[in-house]
Amino acid sequence: MKALNIYDYAVVAVYMVMMVGIGLYFLRYIQGSSDYFRAANKLNWWIAGLSAYMSSFSAYMFTGGAGVIYQEGLTGTFLLSLTGVAILLAWLIFAKLWRRSRVTTILEFLDERFTRSAHQVASWTYIPFNVLYCATALYSLAIFIVSALGINIFSVIWVCGLVIVIYTLLGGLWAVCVTDVVQFLVLLPVCLVLIPLSIMQIDSFEGFAQAMPAGYFHVPSQQHPWLWLLALFVILVHGQNTNPLVQRYFSVRDEKEARRVALMCALLFIASLAIWTVPPMVVRYLYPDIGSVINLPNPQEGAFVVMALHVLPHGLIGLMIAAIFAATMSAIDSQYNAIAGVFTKDIVQKLYPRELSEKALLRVGQLSTLVLGMIVIWLSLTMAKSGAGSFRTMMKLSSLTGTPIATPLLLGFIYRRAPAQSFMFSFATGGGLALIFFFFPPAAQALEGLGPALEFTITTFALFISGAAAFFLAEFFVKPTARQQEKIAAFFRKLDTPVDVAAEISASDIDHAPLARFVGWMSVILGAVILPFALVPSPLLDRMTNLAVGLSLAGFGIAMVYFGKKRV
Numbered sequence: 001m002k003a004l005n006i007y008d009y010a011v012v013a014v015y016m017v018m019m020v021g022i023g024l025y026f027l028r029y030i031q032g033s034s035d036y037f038r039a040a041n042k043l044n045w046w047i048a049g050l051s052a053y054m055s056s057f058s059a060y061m062f063t064g065g066a067g068v069i070y071q072e073g074l075t076g077t078f079l080l081s082l083t084g085v086a087i088l089l090a091w092l093i094f095a096k097l098w099r100r101s102r103v104t105t106i107l108e109f110l111d112e113r114f115t116r117s118a119h120q121v122a123s124w125t126y127i128p129f130n131v132l133y134c135a136t137a138l139y140s141l142a143i144f145i146v147s148a149l150g151i152n153i154f155s156v157i158w159v160c161g162l163v164i165v166i167y168t169l170l171g172g173l174w175a176v177c178v179t180d181v182v183q184f185l186v187l188l189p190v191c192l193v194l195i196p197l198s199i200m201q202i203d204s205f206e207g208f209a210q211a212m213p214a215g216y217f218h219v220p221s222q223q224h225p226w227l228w229l230l231a232l233f234v235i236l237v238h239g240q241n242t243n244p245l246v247q248r249y250f251s252v253r254d255e256k257e258a259r260r261v262a263l264m265c266a267l268l269f270i271a272s273l274a275i276w277t278v279p280p281m282v283v284r285y286l287y288p289d290i291g292s293v294i295n296l297p298n299p300q301e302g303a304f305v306v307m308a309l310h311v312l313p314h315g316l317i318g319l320m321i322a323a324i325f326a327a328t329m330s331a332i333d334s335q336y337n338a339i340a341g342v343f344t345k346d347i348v349q350k351l352y353p354r355e356l357s358e359k360a361l362l363r364v365g366q367l368s369t370l371v372l373g374m375i376v377i378w379l380s381l382t383m384a385k386s387g388a389g390s391f392r393t394m395m396k397l398s399s400l401t402g403t404p405i406a407t408p409l410l411l412g413f414i415y416r417r418a419p420a421q422s423f424m425f426s427f428a429t430g431g432g433l434a435l436i437f438f439f440f441p442p443a444a445q446a447l448e449g450l451g452p453a454l455e456f457t458i459t460t461f462a463l464f465i466s467g468a469a470a471f472f473l474a475e476f477f478v479k480p481t482a483r484q485q486e487k488i489a490a491f492f493r494k495l496d497t498p499v500d501v502a503a504e505i506s507a508s509d510i511d512h513a514p515l516a517r518f519v520g521w522m523s524v525i526l527g528a529v530i531l532p533f534a535l536v537p538s539p540l541l542d543r544m545t546n547l548a549v550g551l552s553l554a555g556f557g558i559a560m561v562y563f564g565k566k567r568v
Contacts, residue, residue, distance in 0.1 A: 002309050004149055004317060007533060011318030012325070014529050015186065016163050018522060019179050019329070023167030025518065026174040029510045032358030036172035036365050037104050037341040038251040041505050043177060044515060045257040048248035049264030051180035054187070054330035055245050056083060056265060059141045061276055062324050067301035068224075069280040070290065073216035075224055077277045079232065084269035086236035090249065090262035094241045097413045098249040099258035100495045102504075105341040106246060110423065111350070112491045113412045118423040122405055123346040125431075127339055129402075131372065134335050135379035141328040142384065144301070149321070157380045164329050165373030168336045169366055173251060174510070176333045182522045183326030185556075189549045190312070190319045191275040197311040197545070198282040208285050216284075228453050231460040238406035238464075244334035247341075254499040279307035286310070313542030315533030316549060319526075332376075340368040403460070404430030407467035415472070416492055420484045422474035430467030437462075520560025527554030 034040050057065075061080070069076030090098075101109045107126060111119040142156040167175045202208045209217075220226050245265070249258040280303040283290060287306065291299035294306055308320045344365040349356060356364070408426035412418065436443050437459055447455045480488070531550035534543045 002312075002314065002317060004321070005314055007314045007536065008318030008321065011315060011529055012322050014525075015319075015322040015325070016159065018182060018525065019163050019167050022179050022182065022522070023170035023175040026171030026178065029174060029508075029513060030172050030362065031508065033344060033361035033365055034104060034358065035174070035508070035510070036362050037337065037345065038247065039173045039177070040508055040510065041251060041253055042508070042510055043173070043248065043251040045252050045260045046264070047177050047181055047515065047519075048252050048257075048261045049268070050184045051177035051330075051334075052087075052245050052248045052261055052265035053268040054180040054183050054326070055243075055248075055334040056087065056240060056269060057327060058137055058331040059144060059324050059328040061327060062304045063140075063144050063301040065276055066280040066304040067298060069277055070284050070300040070303040072221040072223060073212065073218075073281065073284075074277075075219050075221040076280075077273055078219045079224060079229065080276055081270060081273055082229065082233050082236050083240060084266045084273075086233065086240040087245075087262060087266040087269060089237055090241050090246070091259050091266060094246070094410070094413065095249045095258040095262040096255040097495055098246050099252065099255040099499060100497065101250065101413075102494065102499070103250055105345045106242065106244070106338055107342055107346050107409075109491070110409070110412070112494075113420075113488065114408075114423040115420045116350075118420075118427070119346060120350070121424070121427065122409070123342050125405060126342055130335055130339050131375060132379070134332050134339075134372075134376045135383065137328055137332055138376060139380040139383040141325070142380065144296075145321070145324070149305075153384050154381065157377060157384060160325060160329065161373065161377035161380065164333050164336065165370060165377075168333045169369045169373070172365070173247060173337050176337050177248070178515070178519065179333065180330045181519050182526075183323075183330055185519075185523050185526060185553065186319060186326050187323040189552055190308075190316055190323055191272075193316065193545060193549055194308060194312065194320075195274060195278045198279045198307055201282055201286060201311065208282075211285050211288075212281075223453060225453070228457050231457045234460055234464050235403070238403055238410065242402075242406040242409055244338035247334065247338060253501050253505060276304075279304050283307050283310075313533065313538055313545050314536070315530055315546050319530065319549075336369055336372055336376075339372055340365045343368045343372075403463040404434055404467055407464060408471050411468065411471050413495070416488070417475055418471060419475050419478045419480040420488065421478045421480075422471045425474040425477075426467045426471035429470035430463045433463055433466050434459075514564060516564025517561045520557040520562075520564055523553050523557030523560060525557075527551065527557060 030036050065076065065080050068079060103109050107119060107122050110122055138157060138161055141160065142153045145151050145156050146153040167179055171178075215221060220229055248261050248265075252258050252261060283303040283306050287293055290303060290306060293299075294302040296302045305320075305324075308317060312320055344361055348364050349361060404427050407430060408423040411426070412423060437447060438444060447459065450458065527550045529550075530546055530553065534547035534550065536543070536546075
């Protein structure tokens, strides 16, 4: 396998500079909190769709996901495909409802649908555990980069953490989404090239099939039975319809565009399964004992990078590392903007005694983004110093907190008879059970004794079923007042009312931003960075690969610049 050289590091450096430059570019268009947190409802649906796709996964696809495919074959592919199916539910149900709710943050509608106390409890709970998610995502990326490539872990955390903070702070949701599009342009060509280059390593497909273990091409596997896969699907339905991805639904012009965003994201995810499947499978064929070629605690998680270092030329290796950075950065920057929005709109604006202007709310959002970024970097550095034990503990605690909020949040959209108190009934039941699972030693020990698969299955179904049951049963224990009934009825009247773009969206400077052309120029720059590597002395296949990818990026960029419209 190849090792990174100065050319690869140069590509990563250019990529990081581009991310900061995008934040600076969109700073001029941010005039208030609406621009900062929901792009003033003017986000192009194709930009939102690509951004949703990039924010729907993290470096896990290159690491843990690739590791499952390396070990279990098509079961791993099926496991990853469930994310796309979960997003399809947004196309069918939730994307339209999110847009018609006319919110600025993920939790804002809880005050209208339920109660002020439910809104505040959810907001104060949402922030710390999603900060924890960002820290663990950044730390897991750093661990992988360090183990696979030998880069200093503290350097990875500082550089990646600061870059995300800077462009998210400067450009808000506009910068988050456009950087996601550029990250897609980084990810797609290198991963597409990796598929044929991987297949070329196979001597014969018959030998490839015979070399794989029994059951490698069957679904499900012994480690991940159907019930476990169903439990995972429940988690994904909750996560993909309540996480920062949904910002893209309520930041476009109307509900039709919101559904396009969801459909584009789901189809992209399903279409890209070959990208995640082929390289790890070929690595399983080439290196049945992958631990002998890469130094990782779980060496199968390095399958994707092993293949990249095996077949990609220098320059594209750097682009591959940038793609791995991009996957995690897309997930984290979306969280930063969403968390800052919850703090600004759902806590500060609701609790501050005086009415704040849009400009003041913008400054609160920017300051909270900066503080949030510094906290995440500090937590990640702390994890790096203390070791993986605290990381696993925090990840487990974080996994137990998503369902208690997500279950009543989604049910509140679709079950109209539930009283205002149903959210707190559900959250208290699911959250209380999660605390017992985690902090009550006999329960925790009993679950751990069942093994990881059964523990995950039981806890997932227990939290979901208990939370949903409490939500539905609330109407038998609580009689809503006339005022509460009218408040809920008003909320659902809003969900039944289509968005009137002409009346609800006002003109702003972003209307004149040449977004397609801007994305095109970013693609041209990426192509210009890769093309010179075709001249560097190396094997002919490496030079031709660099030439093909460089020309593809530059050609696509030129087409975007030429055909791009000046208006949003």
